[in-house]
Amino acid sequence: MGIFSKIKAAIKKTADAISYKLNKLFTGGVLSDEFYDELESILLSSDIGAETTDSILESLKEQIDKKHIRTTDEVKSELHSIMFDLLDFEVPEYEYPLVIMIAGVNGVGKTTSIGKLANMFKKQGHKVLIAAGDTFRAAAADQLTIWADRAGVRIVKQHEGADAASVVFDAIQSAKTKGEDVILIDTAGRLHNKVNLMEELKKINRIIDKNFEQAMRVNYIVLDATTGQNAISQVSLFNEAIDIDGIILTKLDGTAKGGVVFAIAGEEEVPVIYVGTGESIDDIERFSPEIFVDSIING
Amino acid sequence: MATFSSLGEKLKHVFSKITSRGKLDEYEIKQTMREIRIALLEADVNFNVVKDFIAKVSEKAKGEEITKSITPGQQIVKIVNDELTELMGSRNSKLEISSNPPTIIMMCGLQGAGKTTMCGKLGAMLKKQGKNPLLVACDIYRPAAIDQLKVVGKNAGLTVFERGTQKVVKTAEQGVAEAKKNGFDVVIIDTAGRLHINEELMNELIDVKKAVKPTEILLTVDAMTGQDAVTVATSFNEKLDISGVILTKLDGDTRGGAALSIRQVTGKPIKFCGTGEKVGDLEPFYPDRMAGRILGMGDIVSLVEKAQENMDEEAMKKMEKRVKNATFTLDDFLVQFEQLKKMGGVGAVMQMMPGMGKFNISDKDIDEKKIDRFKAIICSMTMEEREHCEIIKSSRRQRIAKGSGATIQEVNALLKQYEQTKEMMKRFKNNKGRFPF
Structure with missing residues (x-):
């Protein structure tokens, strides 16, 4: 149920509903407690977090006062614009050759996202190479190979337990020879608080820099939309290690809203670039703040 | 296991403001509860669960016990601690072992929660306890999922039963028959990760349940899950009547509020936690100790x-x-x-x-x-x-x-x-x- 249907439902309860509630809502220029609570629960239930929710509602109150907003429609569009602004980033265009490294904690959907990206770039007419840098998880390279086959792109891999950095090195040399202009690098899932594993990631990052200077470098973190406030810590620590350029927000086809990205946008200034919306190879879309905010406010 | 420590820190900070004072007035209780509320929300406890929790604790704090107490701060610590413990279930519950073997454990959950890894860990733990477990590969959807279970099984020294991508119910039934025939006394069924709103796949689980009548149906949940944990756990529980929950990835720095929420809305116990990538990284879940940890009292027993x-x-x-x-x-x-x-x-x-x-x-x-x-x-x-x-x-x-x-x-x-x-x-x-x- 969307926010306004909820409000409507609440309003119906009183006899002289609309005028009474609206009066109460905007007397003194502030939101009534009830209305405020309603908005708050919508934001909180989307994983926006207590602090960010507070600051969004504070700005809303300010704007309502300043602009003498009186109708619920106006409140709605004001809230929409506040939230939209938080997520609206200028993202640089891709240049080729392009190397995209995909990192993230375990089980967020890194391998699947790579399969989808490979397919997307190929459809755009690029030659794509996948580097199977997850040499840790059982059968990770097998899983990635199936995705590479589906997308119809080449994959460079080694045996399980191999040095991930060496896989990446091989992939870069191989792409240079064969003329692939997009390299997608899979990495093993790692919890962001494990020092050793983050060091390994830094090493892979250095290897790419050193061996492919002319390529555009992009590092994406994959976030599971189901994740709560811990996502902030994930982005923060990955960002510290390898400079994250953007987020791939996965599993948005469930009931989770992924609202934690508001806090991340504020604290880490990392934008969402793509969203994953299903299990098939085409289920990846460019992130639209417009649609995203809509889905939170209107349910 | 660094779980909840941040929440503990936050609450400790709140309480340190109180313990330094002699008496509490209503305003102070309100301020305290406000901070506890924020701490719990930032820890990903579901906001409805938080609401109830705060209401309960406030009520108790306002009651007689607090005014009679010499140090009201400690009294609030106790109330919060008691309520948290109650919320998480009052005692540790063990894995159900069937008196008529094999014991059948069915794993279920969202994608990426860590089911396959957990199958290996549970199997290894049971093996250590003298059981003879068989892993059954029923994730026929995710690419290479069966291979992954085979590797996991091999690393844990466990036998893996698979029938490729044939119908899941059939594989499950054959797996159980195989166990009976060859003296495996535990069957652990790995299923594909699925969204709780995917009716077709949820029905598949219901069919497996009907076919093999599992002793345990364990919902595997990522400890980092946010507000949606409640929706997910409620759906799985309604459809499958789960017997318990396993929390994974607790070795991260998540505060793990999902644990509180899930327990509250399903009433089902959290039985184990996954605390690392090694096969031995599995621990029983002790609700009372966890509450103690939230309040920063340490966990020397664990x-x-x-x-x-x-x-x-x-x-x-x-x-x-x-x-x-x-x-x-x-x-x-x-x-x-x-x-x-x-x-x-x-x-x-x-x-x-x-x-x-x-x-x-x-x-x-x-x-x-x-x-x-x-x-x-x-x-x-x-x-x-x-x-x-x-x-x-x-x-x-x-x-x-x-x-x-x-x-x-x-x-x-x-x-x-x-x-x-x-x-x-x-x-x-x-x-x-x-x-x-």
């Missing part, structure tokens, strides 16, 4: 148990003897490092020590690589040097540094730490000598 389980008895006995004879050598020091690592690292151990919470030591701060460095240094010493460290003078130090790829400073640091530990061991001598750290 620590001791973990130590007993993971420490190599043989090595420890040998060490005990050496401690008694005061011949604790660098070799023994090396053994200690190994033991520490098995227990989940320095950070994990520190988190469980009472009073250590406030230092906020985590794996992030204590680099386990350092332990590996120390190991390398000791390994670069001769046998004689390891037995009699006093002979290690500057030229030997230089050689050891070179041999291990370390700096002289690191060699010195190690030797100093060894001397300190040796001192500690001497003092420990009269103290039964079981647990030096």
Whole structure:
């Protein structure tokens, strides 16, 4: 149920509903407690977090006062614009050759996202190479190979337990020879608080820099939309290690809203670039703040 | 297991404001509850659960008990602690074992929660307890999921039953028949990750349930899950009537509020937690201890148990003897490092020590690589040097540094730490000598 249907439902309860509630809502220029609570629960239930929710509602109150907003429609569009602004980033265009490294904690959907990206770039007419840098998880390279086959792109891999950095090195040399202009690098899932594993990631990052200077470098973190406030810590620590350029927000086809990205946008200034919306190879879309905010406010 | 410590820190901060005062008025209670509310929300406890919790605690805090109490702050700590414990279930619940084998465990959950890894861990744990488990591969959707289970099974020394991508119900039934035929007394069924709103796939699970009648249906949930944990757990529970929950990835820095929410909305117990990528990284879930940890009271009981389980008895006995004879050598020091690592690292151990919470030591701060460095240094010493460290003078130090790829400073640091530990061991001598750290 969307926010306004909820409000409507609440309003119906009183006899002289609309005028009474609206009066109460905007007397003194502030939101009534009830209305405020309603908005708050919508934001909180989307994983926006207590602090960010507070600051969004504070700005809303300010704007309502300043602009003498009186109708619920106006409140709605004001809230929409506040939230939209938080997520609206200028993202640089891709240049080729392009190397995209995909990192993230375990089980967020890194391998699947790579399969989808490979397919997307190929459809755009690029030659794509996948580097199977997850040499840790059982059968990770097998899983990635199936995705590479589906997308119809080449994959460079080694045996399980191999040095991930060496896989990446091989992939870069191989792409240079064969003329692939997009390299997608899979990495093993790692919890962001494990020092050793983050060091390994830094090493892979250095290897790419050193061996492919002319390529555009992009590092994406994959976030599971189901994740709560811990996502902030994930982005923060990955960002510290390898400079994250953007987020791939996965599993948005469930009931989770992924609202934690508001806090991340504020604290880490990392934008969402793509969203994953299903299990098939085409289920990846460019992130639209417009649609995203809509889905939170209107349910 | 660094779980919840941040929540504990937050609450401690709140309480420190109260404990310094004599009496509490309603305004102060309100302020306190506000901060507890924010702490719980930032810990990902579902906002409805938080609402109820705050209402309950406020009511109790306003009641008579608080005014009668000498230190109202402590009283609130107790109320919060009691309520948290109650919220998480009041005691640890064990895995149900069928009196008519095989015991059938069905795993379910969202994609990426860690089901396949958990199958291996559960299997390994049961094997350690003398059971003979069979893993059954029923994830026919995710690419290479069956291969993954095979590798996981192989690493844990377990047999894996698979029938490729044939219908899941059929594979499950055949797996159970296989177990009966070949004397496996536990069957662990790995299923594909699925969204709780995917009716077709949820029906598949219902069909498997009908076909094999599992003893346990365990919902695997990522401890980092946010507000949606409630929706997910409710759906799975409504469709399957789950018997319990397993929380995974608790070795991260998540505050794990999802644990509270799930327990509250399903009423089902959390039975285990996954705390790492190794096959032994599985722990029972103790709700009361967890509540204690939230409040920063440490978790010494868990620590001791973990130590007993993971420490190599043989090595420890040998060490005990050496401690008694005061011949604790660098070799023994090396053994200690190994033991520490098995227990989940320095950070994990520190988190469980009472009073250590406030230092906020985590794996992030204590680099386990350092332990590996120390190991390398000791390994670069001769046998004689390891037995009699006093002979290690500057030229030997230089050689050891070179041999291990370390700096002289690191060699010195190690030797100093060894001397300190040796001192500690001497003092420990009269103290039964079981647990030096």
